Amino acid sequence: MRARYPLSLSVPLGVTAAGAACLVYAGVIEPRSFRLRRVTVPVLPRGMRPLRVLQVSDIHMVSGQNRKRRWLQSLAGLRPDLVVNTGDNLSDPEAVPELLDALGPLMEFPGAYVFGSNDYYGPKLRNPARYLVEKATGRHGLNGNPPAVGAIHNPWEGMRDTFDAAGWVGLSNARGRIKLDGGEEIALTGLDDPHIKRDRYDEVAGGPDQDADLPLAVVHAPYLRVLDAFTADRYPLILAGHTHGGQLRIPFYGALVTNCDLDTDRASGLSRHEVDGHRSYLYVSAGCGANRYTPFRFACPPEATLLTLIERP
Numbered sequence: 504m505r506a507r508y509p510l511s512l513s514v515p516l517g518v519t520a521a522g523a524a525c526l527v528y529a530g531v532i533e534p535r536s537f538r539l540r541r542v543t544v545p546v547l548p549r550g551m552r553p554l555r556v557l558q559v560s561d562i563h564m565v566s567g568q569n570r571k572r573r574w575l576q577s578l579a580g581l582r583p584d585l586v587v588n589t590g591d592n593l594s595d596p597e598a599v600p601e602l603l604d605a606l607g608p609l610m611e612f613p614g615a616y617v618f619g620s621n622d623y624y625g626p627k628l629r630n631p632a633r634y635l636v637e638k639a640t641g642r643h644g645l646n647g648n649p650p651a652v653g654a655i656h657n658p659w660e661g662m663r664d665t666f667d668a669a670g671w672v673g674l675s676n677a678r679g680r681i682k683l684d685g686g687e688e689i690a691l692t693g694l695d696d697p698h699i700k701r702d703r704y705d706e707v708a709g710g711p712d713q714d715a716d717l718p719l720a721v722v723h724a725p726y727l728r729v730l731d732a733f734t735a736d737r738y739p740l741i742l743a744g745h746t747h748g749g750q751l752r753i754p755f756y757g758a759l760v761t762n763c764d765l766d767t768d769r770a771s772g773l774s775r776h777e778v779d780g781h782r783s784y785l786y787v788s789a790g791c792g793a794n795r796y797t798p799f800r801f802a803c804p805p806e807a808t809l810l811t812l813i814e815r816p
Contacts, residue, residue: 561790
């Protein structure tokens with residue numbers, strides 16, 4: 504005989520079961536459901552061939568994440584014209600060898616990179632509600648908050664040296680040029696992570712190189728001061744990460760936070776940024792990882808992005 508429960512008991516049981524199912528999905532299934540997002544952006548001069556730019560971001564590698572490592576290696580099969588790494592590669596100081604193994608096949612292609620805070624410092628356990636508090640107060644990272652105490656320093660120097668040895672161009676408050684296999688010249692300008700106030704726009708200001716076939720701006724965290732500066736200097740495309748797309752999104756609503764001052768409507772994906780009558784395309788990657796202490800994603804699968812750049816109208 505089927506057991507019967509009074510309504511007062513069956514409703515809480517149903518809610519508890521649904522909550523448990525969502526927790527398992529967000530903690531076990533979705534964080535391993537890696538996918539490739541494809542986006543087309545019309546930013547190239549007339550007559551230029553389409554370019555394929557692979558963006559990887561917020562890998563947050565932890566030792567033993569073999570499925571993520573194999574998936575990242577498989578992206579080399581896309582054979583991009585350019586790889587752009589927008590930072591936060593680590594969530595474990597011991598994971599540098601596995602991170603470099605994961606990105607090894609991609610380092611066979613022309614590439615560029617910037618670092619995020621989690622490249623320099625290890626993660627700490629924190630109350631997730633603090634993200635909501637920071638959104639309400641407008642203070643994020645070291646922007647209005649006191650300096651971190653007892654931060655774990657990651658061995659980022661070896662990661663940087665390996666990227667450089669592979670020919671990837673470091674863009675932390677720096678400019679760089681890359682010549683693609685098809686002969687196109689890409690002029691890149693990048694910043695160190697604004698989330699921990701390492702950005703120094705005055706060191707790279709002045710607008711893109713006019714003799715390049717395409718200028719490109721790169722930063723880890725898409726803070727408005729950075730987006731405004733790049734857009735005012737007339738960069739046609741800005742690539743960023745950091746937000747994790749909100750990481751935990753509400754279906755039919757979207758992201759609750761971006762962990763910076765960017766509005767939640769632009770927590771991930773392609774949008775336009777406008778300042779003083781100038782417009783730039785902004786692409787924010789939702790990334791393919793998460794802080795090791797909050798390894799959950801909901802309605803926001805881990806991703807890399809293949810951007811196909813085509814002629815502008």
